[in-house]
Amino acid sequence: MVSTFQNYTRYLVIILFALFLAACETVPKDTASSSTSSTSTSSSTSAVEIQDGVYVGSDTVEMLAIDVPDRIFFAYDSYSLTKAAQNTLEKQAKWLKANGSVTIAIEGHADERGTREYNLALGDRRANAAKDYLMTQGISSSRVTTISFGKERPVNSGSNKKAWAQNRRSVSVRTN
Amino acid sequence: MKRLLVCLFPLILFTNISFAIIEIDITEGNREPLPLAISEFFHDNNQQIIDKKITENIRTVISDDLERSGLFSSIDDKAFIQTNRAMHLKPRFADWRLIKAQGLLTGELAIEDDRLRVEFRLWDTFAEKEIEGLVLITTIENWRRISHMIADKIYERLTGEEGYFDTRIVYVAEEGPKNKRIKKLAIMDQDGANHKFLTSGKELVLTPRFNPVRQEITYLSYFKNLPRVYLLNIQTGIQEVVGDFPGMTFAPRFSPDGGKIIMSLAREGNSDLYVMDLTNRVVERLTDSPAIDTSPSYSPDGKKITFNSDRGGSQQIYVMDSNGRNQKRISKQGGNYATPVWSPRGDLIAFTKFYQGQYFIGVMRTDGSGERLLTENWYQEAPSWSSNGRVLIFYRETKANDAGDGHSSSIWSIDLTGFNERKIITPVDASDPSWSKLIQ
Numbered sequence: 001m002v003s004t005f006q007n008y009t010r011y012l013v014i015i016l017f018a019l020f021l022a023a024c025e026t027v028p029k030d031t032a033s034s035s036t037s038s039t040s041t042s043s044s045t046s047a048v049e050i051q052d053g054v055y056v057g058s059d060t061v062e063m064l065a066i067d068v069p070d071r072i073f074f075a076y077d078s079y080s081l082t083k084a085a086q087n088t089l090e091k092q093a094k095w096l097k098a099n100g101s102v103t104i105a106i107e108g109h110a111d112e113r114g115t116r117e118y119n120l121a122l123g124d125r126r127a128n129a130a131k132d133y134l135m136t137q138g139i140s141s142s143r144v145t146t147i148s149f150g151k152e153r154p155v156n157s158g159s160n161k162k163a164w165a166q167n168r169r170s171v172s173v174r175t176n
Numbered sequence: 177m178k179r180l181l182v183c184l185f186p187l188i189l190f191t192n193i194s195f196a197i198i199e200i201d202i203t204e205g206n207r208e209p210l211p212l213a214i215s216e217f218f219h220d221n222n223q224q225i226i227d228k229k230i231t232e233n234i235r236t237v238i239s240d241d242l243e244r245s246g247l248f249s250s251i252d253d254k255a256f257i258q259t260n261r262a263m264h265l266k267p268r269f270a271d272w273r274l275i276k277a278q279g280l281l282t283g284e285l286a287i288e289d290d291r292l293r294v295e296f297r298l299w300d301t302f303a304e305k306e307i308e309g310l311v312l313i314t315t316i317e318n319w320r321r322i323s324h325m326i327a328d329k330i331y332e333r334l335t336g337e338e339g340y341f342d343t344r345i346v347y348v349a350e351e352g353p354k355n356k357r358i359k360k361l362a363i364m365d366q367d368g369a370n371h372k373f374l375t376s377g378k379e380l381v382l383t384p385r386f387n388p389v390r391q392e393i394t395y396l397s398y399f400k401n402l403p404r405v406y407l408l409n410i411q412t413g414i415q416e417v418v419g420d421f422p423g424m425t426f427a428p429r430f431s432p433d434g435g436k437i438i439m440s441l442a443r444e445g446n447s448d449l450y451v452m453d454l455t456n457r458v459v460e461r462l463t464d465s466p467a468i469d470t471s472p473s474y475s476p477d478g479k480k481i482t483f484n485s486d487r488g489g490s491q492q493i494y495v496m497d498s499n500g501r502n503q504k505r506i507s508k509q510g511g512n513y514a515t516p517v518w519s520p521r522g523d524l525i526a527f528t529k530f531y532q533g534q535y536f537i538g539v540m541r542t543d544g545s546g547e548r549l550l551t552e553n554w555y556q557e558a559p560s561w562s563s564n565g566r567v568l569i570f571y572r573e574t575k576a577n578d579a580g581d582g583h584s585s586s587i588w589s590i591d592l593t594g595f596n597e598r599k600i601i602t603p604v605d606a607s608d609p610s611w612s613k614l615i616q
Contacts, residue, residue, distance in 0.1 A: 077486075079445070112573070115514040115528055115557045116382060116608070117427040118484060118491060120396075120403070121440065121447040121468040124424060128445030147401060148424055148442065152380060157354035157580025 054082050055165035060155045064172060068095045071171040072130060076164075077114070079125040081133055089130060092172055093137030106130050107171045108148045109155075111164035116150060123148030123170075130170045145175070201335075209249040210334065213277035213301075214239045216253070217294070218261040219285040230285060230292070230319050237323035238281070240367060241341040242330060245567075246596030251277055264297060272301040281330065292316045296326050298333060308333040320369060321615070328614070340562040341366060344612045345569065346384045346393055347587060349373060350605040354576065354583050361395060363410065366611070368601050374408065383427065383558075384408075386612045389434035393610075394418065396426050405439050407454075419452050419459060427470045432478045438462070440470040449483060449500075462500035473517045473525075474498065475542070482506075482516040482525050482542075493527055495542060506544030515558050518542075520613075521565040524592075528557040528570075537570050539592065550594040563613045566592050569600065571607040 049057040053075035062070045069092075072085035081089070096102055108127030110119035127146035135141055156163035201207075217231050225231060239250040257271040264282040272280050283296040291313050298308040308329055312322050321342060328339025349362040361374040361384050374393075375381055384395035391410040396403060405418040405425040418425065421441050428439040431451075438451045449462040449469045463469040467487035474481055482495045493507040493516045507513040511531030518525055519539075529536040529549065535556045538549040556572040569589045576583035587600040587609045600606070 112555070114530075115471070115484075115491075117440070117471045118468060118486075118514055120382075120424065120426045121442055121470050124442040124447065125445045125468070132445070147403065152357065152359075152382070154355050157576055157583065158578045159575040159583070160578055163578075163580075 049162060050165045052082075053078075053165065054084075055162070055168070056084060057166075060166050064092065064174065065095050068092055070173070071169045073165060074126055074168040074170075076111070076168065077122065078168075079122065079129045081129055085130075086133060089133045090137060093134050093139050096134070096139050096143065101176070103143045103145075103175045104172045105145045105147055105175045107153075107173060108146065109153060109167055109169050109171070110151045111167045112151050112154065112159065113164060114151065119150035120148050123150045126168075126170045130172070207247075209243070209247060210278055211249050211251055211276050212239075212242065212279045212281060212330075213251045213253075213256065213272055213275065214242075214281045215256070215263060215283070217283035217285045217296075218264060222285070222287050224287050224316065225285055228316065228319075230316070234283070234285075234294070234319055234323045234326075237320060237367070237369075238327045238330070241324060241327035244367070244598065245331065246591060247331075247335065251275060267299050267301070269299075269301045269304045272299075277301055279330075279334065281326075283326075287316065288313070290316070292319060292322070294319075294322050294326070296329075298330055320365070324365070324367075337566060338564040338614070340564045340567065340611075340614070342615050343563055344386075344615065345587070345600070345609050346374075346386060346612070347571075347602070347609040348382060348384065348607045349602065350585055350607060351377075354580055361393070361408070362602070362606075363393075364602070371603060374410070374413075383608050385429050385610045387430045387434045388432055388613050389616075392434070394428040394430060394437055396428065405437065407437075418454075419457065421450075425450075427472065429473055431474050432476050438472045438474065438481065440472070449481075451498075460500075462496070462498075463503065471515045475518045476520055476522045480518075480542070482518055484514050484516060491530075493525065493540075493544070495525075506542070507540070507547075508544050509547050517559055517561060519565045520561055520563060524565070526559040526561065526568055528559065537568060537590065539568075548594070550590050550592075551588075551597060556588070558608055560609055560611045562611055568592065569609045569611055571609060573607075 055073040064070050069088045072088050106127040108123035110122045127148055131144045131146050134144055154167040156166045214235055217234055219225050242248040243250055255275045258268045264284055267280055280299040280301055286293045293313050295311045297306050300307045314322055324342040327341040331339035343366045344363055345366055346363045349360045350357055352358045358377040359381050360377040361381050363374055364371040380398040382396040384393045393408045395406055397406045403424040405428040406415050407418055408415045418437055423441055423443040425439050425441050428437050436451050436453050440447045441450050446466055447468045447470055448464055449472050450459055451462055452459045465487045467485055469483055469485045471484040472481050479498055480495055481498050485494050491512040491514050492505050493513045494503055494505050496503040511529050514528045516525045516527045524539045525542055526539050529538055534552050536549040537551050537556055537559050540547040553572055554575050556570055559568045559570040567589055569587055571585055571587050573585045585605040585607045587606045589600055590597045
């Protein structure tokens with residue numbers, strides 16, 4: 001009687017274990033397919049404002065002087081300078097040369113879709129990418145400091161593609 | 177996802193069929209909570225105890241601690257059959273079994289020489305015997321810590337694992353709109369009590385972490401617009417900058433002996449890992465790659481370090497020896513990985529994963545195998561372990577609308593099994609939590 005019961009129990013355990021394993025196998029697939037890219041079509045964003053993930057519009061942009069924009073924009077998780085970014089930095093360099101006493105701080109920023117510590121490093125990369133380009137244009141490194149704010153200071157508080165693109169930026173700010 | 181977690185422990189369900197001593201196997205995530213009867217703590221009509229409501233308070237704190245663990249339920253005292261003080265000496269076990277209590281906690285209080293004397297006993301109502309008992313003596317104001325210590329004892333006796341209730345959480349309190357967020361360091365008991373702000377909010381502060389052995393916190397402050405790693409003595413309030421570095425230092429974490437701080441230093445666009453010995457201030461560089469190396473965390477024996485790097489083209493988790501040698505990628509399942517933190521037991525690394533637009537908190541073994549995702553959300557990151565390695569806390573953010581409203585940030589906890597997810601209540605928005613070891 002007792003041994004029959006134990007055999008039965010052992011059977012049950014094996015069957016249940018098999019069921020559990022079967023359940024296991026399906027789960028990674030569930031996880032993989034459950035994620036959606038819900039942000040792919042943002043309502044009011046027209047395609048013209050973002051090209052290859054980089055903001056190309058003029059909202060949020062301020063001027064250091066006439067025709068000298070203060071900021072450049074980046075693609076997601078990137079710190080490479082687009083043609084437009086290089087163009088803006090060339091204008092900044094020209095203005096800095098014409099105003100030899102001006103010093104600036106370049107603030108590097110990231111969007112909210114990244115972990116805080118990594119974004120601090122990414123913001124530092126972006127600020128330095130801008131600084132390096134100014135130096136290739138003949139601006140002394142002593143006139144340019146950098147600071148990363150990571151994702152701490154968004155310019156657009158929304159959680160959509162346009163906001164994120166506007167927040168992936170480096171901004172030159174006068175320090176004197 | 178929950179099913180995945182259940183199936184990792186299938187055989188445990190069939191072991192330990194014993195009626196002698198109550199115990200809980202905490203590797204079973206979804207078990208029914210164990211019903212406990214937590215009685216009031218009796219005393220000789222002491223006026224101080226009555227005035228300060230110590231009887232009710234102790235009982236509430238213990239019962240809340242145990243219930244929040246997800247492993248225990250506290251039976252409503254209106255159901256109690258035996259209500260007299262005699263239960264502390266000789267419970268009528270049949271009465272307690274009748275209301276389905278598997279364990280019974282009884283206690284007595286007294287004031288002796290202006291000090292609070294707390295005696296408790298934990299009874300197994302089926303085995304009909306006392307299985308734990310202790311007398312604790314402290315200042316009257318300390319009743320709350322005593323309660324957490326009793327809850328720890330009960331947890332320990334019934335699960336076989338060290339408790340984690342007599343602990344604190346340091347975190348970043350957040351207020352104001354997203355683009356002008358004010359952030360302060362704040363500290364509280366693990367259950368939210370004794371909440372206190374540690375900084376004024378004048379400077380941006382981020383990522384506080386407890387020293388495992390001293391009453392000390394390391395964190396990032398933007399004091400004078402120079403983001404640097406700082407040390408804060410919780411008892412004296414004294415703050416000091418850590419080292420004299422030529423660039424931003426960030427992502428600090430203490431070594432297990434509390435004597436070193438490991439962190440990132442950003443220089444000319446490149447972030448590498450450095451360690452500083454706090455006694456002699458000697459700095460050692462640990463990584464030297466053109467990529468981002470950040471979010472370092474020591475193994476509990478101090479011999480290894482796990483960290484986050486994008487040297488392979490995307491954010492992944494790496495492990496190396498504590499001198500910087502043998503750097504090796506361990507995350508392999510696809511997606512981006514961040515914020516690795518080594519479990520206090522040494523066998524697991526908790527992490528944040530970004531995959532197909534969603535954020536996950538998960539754990540993997542230290543060689544990268546056995547990845548388990550515990551929770552999925554729009555945004556969450558930065559897990560921190562409970563002192564016993566059974567529970568993780570992390571922060572979660574909600575999505576803002578196009579006008580920037582609707583954003584919030586809060587701290588959550590989840591059991592290692594993936595069950596018992598709970599929001600931790602804080603007075604204002606909260607992020608970057610760090611959980612202390614048991615208070616010494």
